[in-house]
Amino acid sequence: MRYLLIEDNQKLAGAIVERLQLDGHAVDHADRLDAASACMDVANYDLILLDIMLPDGDGRDFLQRQRRAEKRTPVIVITARSAVSDRISLLDLGADDYITKPFDFAELEARCRAVLRRQGGAADNQKTFEGTVLNLTTGALQFGDSSTNLRNRELRLLEVFFAAPGQVFSKSHLIDRMFSFSDEASENAIEVYVARLRKRLEGSGARIETVRGLGYRMIPA
Amino acid sequence: MKQPTSIRKRLFYQLAAVAAVLSLAFVLVVRGVASQAAEGTQDDILAASATAIADSLTSEDGEVTLELPYSALSMLGTINEDRVFYRVMVQGETLTGYTDLPVTRSPRRLDTPTFSTEMYRGDEVRVASVLRRVANTATGSEVVVSVAQTRSGLAAISRSITITATGVGLLFFLLATTLSLLAANSALRPLRRMTGAVTRRGPSDLRPVTAEAPKELVPLVDALNSFMGRLRASLSRTEDLISEAAHRVRTPLATVRTQAEVTHRKLNKPEHKKAIRDMIRAIDESSRSAGQILDHAMVTFRADSLALDPLDLIALINETCDRLAPTADLKDIALLRELPDSSVPFNGDGIMLQAALHNILDNAIKYSPEDSDIAVRIASGAELRVSIADQGRGFGGMDLKDLTTRYSRGTNVGDVVGSGLGLTIADEVARAHGGRLELSQSKEGQGACVSLILPYV
Ligand SMILES: Nc1ncnc2c1ncn2[C@@H]1O[C@H](COP(=O)(O)OP(=O)(O)O)[C@@H](O)[C@H]1O
Ligand SMILES: [Mg+2]
Numbered sequence: 075m076r077y078l079l080i081e082d083n084q085k086l087a088g089a090i091v092e093r094l095q096l097d098g099h100a101v102d103h104a105d106r107l108d109a110a111s112a113c114m115d116v117a118n119y120d121l122i123l124l125d126i127m128l129p130d131g132d133g134r135d136f137l138q139r140q141r142r143a144e145k146r147t148p149v150i151v152i153t154a155r156s157a158v159s160d161r162i163s164l165l166d167l168g169a170d171d172y173i174t175k176p177f178d179f180a181e182l183e184a185r186c187r188a189v190l191r192r193q194g195g196a197a198d199n200q201k202t203f204e205g206t207v208l209n210l211t212t213g214a215l216q217f218g219d220s221s222t223n224l225r226n227r228e229l230r231l232l233e234v235f236f237a238a239p240g241q242v243f244s245k246s247h248l249i250d251r252m253f254s255f256s257d258e259a260s261e262n263a264i265e266v267y268v269a270r271l272r273k274r275l276e277g278s279g280a281r282i283e284t285v286r287g288l289g290y291r292m293i294p295a
Numbered sequence: 296m297k298q299p300t301s302i303r304k305r306l307f308y309q310l311a312a313v314a315a316v317l318s319l320a321f322v323l324v325v326r327g328v329a330s331q332a333a334e335g336t337q338d339d340i341l342a343a344s345a346t347a348i349a350d351s352l353t354s355e356d357g358e359v360t361l362e363l364p365y366s367a368l369s370m371l372g373t374i375n376e377d378r379v380f381y382r383v384m385v386q387g388e389t390l391t392g393y394t395d396l397p398v399t400r401s402p403r404r405l406d407t408p409t410f411s412t413e414m415y416r417g418d419e420v421r422v423a424s425v426l427r428r429v430a431n432t433a434t435g436s437e438v439v440v441s442v443a444q445t446r447s448g449l450a451a452i453s454r455s456i457t458i459t460a461t462g463v464g465l466l467f468f469l470l471a472t473t474l475s476l477l478a479a480n481s482a483l484r485p486l487r488r489m490t491g492a493v494t495r496r497g498p499s500d501l502r503p504v505t506a507e508a509p510k511e512l513v514p515l516v517d518a519l520n521s522f523m524g525r526l527r528a529s530l531s532r533t534e535d536l537i538s539e540a541a542h543r544v545r546t547p548l549a550t551v552r553t554q555a556e557v558t559h560r561k562l563n564k565p566e567h568k569k570a571i572r573d574m575i576r577a578i579d580e581s582s583r584s585a586g587q588i589l590d591h592a593m594v595t596f597r598a599d600s601l602a603l604d605p606l607d608l609i610a611l612i613n614e615t616c617d618r619l620a621p622t623a624d625l626k627d628i629a630l631l632r633e634l635p636d637s638s639v640p641f642n643g644d645g646i647m648l649q650a651a652l653h654n655i656l657d658n659a660i661k662y663s664p665e666d667s668d669i670a671v672r673i674a675s676g677a678e679l680r681v682s683i684a685d686q687g688r689g690f691g692g693m694d695l696k697d698l699t700t701r702y703s704r705g706t707n708v709g710d711v712v713g714s715g716l717g718l719t720i721a722d723e724v725a726r727a728h729g730g731r732l733e734l735s736q737s738k739e740g741q742g743a744c745v746s747l748i749l750p751y752v
Contacts, residue, residue: 083546089553096560127542152549154541156586161618162646171621176549176582179556184621226624227665246568250560254625255575256712257665 075186075199075210076118077101080110080133081125081152090123093179098237106130114145120199121186122149124169134167141168148189152177180254184226187211201236204279204294208236217278224274227252231267232274235282235292244289302486303479310475317471318464325460330453334421337449341423342408344371345442348381352438354431359385359438371444380420380443385429385436398441402426418445485509489516496600501527537589545582552578576712584714590650591701591716591723597647598727603752606645607638612671612681615652619660626665630656633672641679642752643728651724654717655683655745661711662743663687678730682746684737695734721747728752 077094081087082105091101102117104110107130110122126133137149151164151172164172170189173182190199190211200209206217213229215222224232234243234251245261252267253259268290272282281295347367353360361383371379382392395415401424402409408425424441485508492506503520552575559571616630623630659669667686674680690698693705699722702715722732730749737744 083550086546086550086553089550089557093553093557096557127538154545155538156589171618174582174586175545176552176578178579179553180625181622184624188621188624225627225666227627246563246565255556255572256579256661257626258710 075099075120078110078113078117078119078122078147079103080107080122080128080136081105082128083125097179097183107133107136110136114147119147120190122147123152123182124149125152126154134164137167137169146193148186148193150182150185150189178254178256180230203236203239203292206275206278206280208232210236215274215278217280220277222274227267228271228274231264232271235290239280239292242285242288242291248289303483306479306482307475310478311472314468314471314475318468321467322457322460322464325463326453326457329456329460330449333449333452333456337421337444337446338408338410338423340371341410341421341442341444342425344368345381345408345423345425345440346406348383348442349425349427349438349440352383352427352429352440354429357431359390359429359431359436361391363391368442371442377445377448378418380415382441382443384439384441386438390438392441396422396441396443398422398424398439400424401439412446413443415443418447420445485512493519499530501530541585544585548578548582576710580712580714583712584716587654587714587716587720590654591720594647594650594720594723594727597644598723601647601727602644603642604645605640605642606648608641608648608673608679608681609634609637609639611645611648612652612673615649615656616671618653619656622657623660623669626660626663626667628660628663628665629668631668631670633670635673639673639675639679641749643749644724647724647727648747651721651747652681652683654720655747658713658717658745659683659685659687659743661713662707667742678751679749680746681749682744684742684744686737686742689736689741689743690734698734699732718745721745725749 077099079087079090079094079101081090081103084105087103087105091103094101102113102119104113105128107128113119124133124137128136133151137151140147140149148170149168151169152175153160153164153172154175156174161172170192171185173185187210199211200207202208206215208215208224208229210229210233213224213226215224215232230252231248234248245264248264249259249261252264268282268284275281275295279295280292282290283293284290344367347364347370348361351362351364351367353362363381368379368381371377380393380396382394382396382398383390384398397413397415398411399413400409400411403426405426405428408423410424411422413420413422420443422441422443424439427438427440428435429438485506489504489506489508489512492504501523503523504516506516508516555571555575555578559568559575562568562571612634613632616632620630656669656671663669663685664687669683669685672682672684674682688707688709690705691707693707697703698705699718701719704713704715718732718734725732725747728749729752730747733746733748735744735746736742
C-alpha cells in the first residue's frame, strides 16, 4: 500500500514512516499542506493520513478542498481530540475515519482496511503465490474455483507469509504481527491460527511448513 | 425563600387599585348627587305647597281666614306613602293644622321659604315655611305657613339609587380588573416570547437573541446578547485551549508510542519486549483516561440543559458500531447487529447517546475474548432498551452498583486497561434522559449484558 502522511512533527512523522515500512508499506511524507498538494500531483496514493494542526493551515480545510475538487483518495484524520462531537464534524467534512493520537498501528491498519473495503478500491491490493491469491484489504483467499474470506487474525498472519514466501518467521515475530498490545498472547495461540490457515489453504498451491525450533514458512505445496 | 416580585402582579394590582378607587368615587358621587337632587325636589314641592296655601289666605272682618286648597297638599302625595302635615300660624298663634308641628326656623323675610329637618311623631320630616303678611288690620298680621312631609320615600329612592350605583360601580370594577389582567398579560407577552426563545435553546447555542423586542426591552436584549457574545468568546477560547493542549500533549505521546512499537519489533529478548509492552500499555491507559475525562466533562455539561433533538436510534447505533467495528475486528469479534430495518425515532442528545453507546460497546470489546460475538439489540415497549451482550468474563458476582461510580473498576479486569469512567458516562447519559443503565449477566448464561434504558418523552 502507498500512504501519504501529512504531519508537521518530524519525530512523529519519522516514527510513523518507519513503523509503516516495517509492515511493507510505501510512505511519502509531507510536513506542510503545499508539499502534500505537490505530492498528490505526481503520485497516486491508496490512503492519506492527515494531521489537523499544520504550519500552513488547518488539515480540515485541506480535506474540504480535496472533496470539493472531487478527489476521492480516502483520508484518515489523525486528531488529538477524541470527543464524539469532533468526530461528527470530521466525518461531515469528508474524512473517511479518524484515529486519535497516540494510536495503535494494528488499529490504524484495521481502519485503513475498513475504509478501503467501503470505498471498493481494494481490488488491486492483492498478492499471489503459486496460483493462490490473497486480497490484503478484503481478506479474500482464492485458488482454483474456491474463494473464502479470512478473519482478521488469519489475514494478518497469512499476510506475513505472502510478503516473503519461503522465509522462516519465528513464533514471537508472528505474535507481534497478530496481537495488539492490549492482548495477552501465548505461543499456543500461534499454533491454533497456523492450524486454521492450513485448513484454509488445503487444496491450494501453498502450504505452511513447520521449521522445527525456528518457526514457520510458506512453501509451494 | 423570598418570592421574586412579579411585574405582572404589580401591574395588575396597581391597575385594579385605580379601578377600585374610581368605582368607589363613582358610587359616592352618584349617591350624593341623586339624594341631593331628590331632597331639592322635595324642598321645591314643599315650598310650592306652602306658597299655594299662603296664596289662599284672606282677611275677613279683621280676622285671617284660610280656605285650605287641598290641591296644595295633594301635590305632595306624589312621593309614595309619605305623610303630610301642615300648620298655619298667625302672629305666633296656630290658626289651623297640627299645632305641635315643630317650626324651628321661621322665615324672617317675605316669600323666601326656609327649610329644616325635624323629628315629628317618631319620623324625620322636612319642613318648609313661608312668611306672609295679611292686611287684615291696620298693621296687618304675619302669617307663617309650614308644610311638612316624612322622608321615607326619599330614603327609598336614595337607597335604590345607591344600590344601582353600587351595582354599576362593582360591574365597572370587575370589567376594569379583567381588562387590567389582559393588559398586564399583553404588556408582558414580548417578555414571555423572548424568555421562550432563550429557554428553548440547546446547551451550546449562544447565538444572539433575535426575537422581536419592544423598545423598553431593547437594552436588556442588547445586554443579554453582549453577555452571550463574551460567553461564546470565552467558550471558544477554552475550546481552543483544550485543542491546543491535547495536540501538544498527545503528539509526543504518539511519537513515543510509535517508536516503542518499532523498538518492540526489533527487540528479541522476551523481558525487553515485555518492558516495552508495559510502556505502551501505560501510554494507552493515560491517553484513554484523558479522553474519558473530557467525555465525562462534556456529558456533565450537556446534561445541565439537555437538548431533545429528534433522532433515529438505529442510525446512531449503526454509527457507533461502524466506528468500533475495526477495533472488534482486531480480536476477530463479530458485532451482531440484531436491529430492525425501520428507524426508531427518539428525542434526545445525539452526542451524549453516542458517547454512552461507545463506552458500553468499547467495554464489551475490551472484556471479551477473541473469536466471540457481541450482540447489539433494541427493544421498544413502554420504554426503549438498547442492550449490548457479550460472551466475555461477565460481572461475576461483583457489586454492580459500585461499577457506575467514578473511577471505580471491577475485580474482573485482569490486565485490561481502563480508567473506570466508561460506565459512569453511560449511566449519566441514561439518567439525563430520564432512564437508567442496567447491568446483568447476558441471557446466554455467560458474559455481560449492559442495557441503556430510555423512556419516551
Ligand atoms: N462488558 C463487560 N464485561 C465485564 N465487565 C465489565 C464490562 N463492562 C464493564 N465491566 C466492569 O465494570 C467496570 C467499570 O467499567 P468502566 O466504568 O467502563 O471502567 P473501565 O475503564 O475499567 O472499563 C470495569 O472495570 C469492569 O470491571
Ligand atoms: Mg470502560
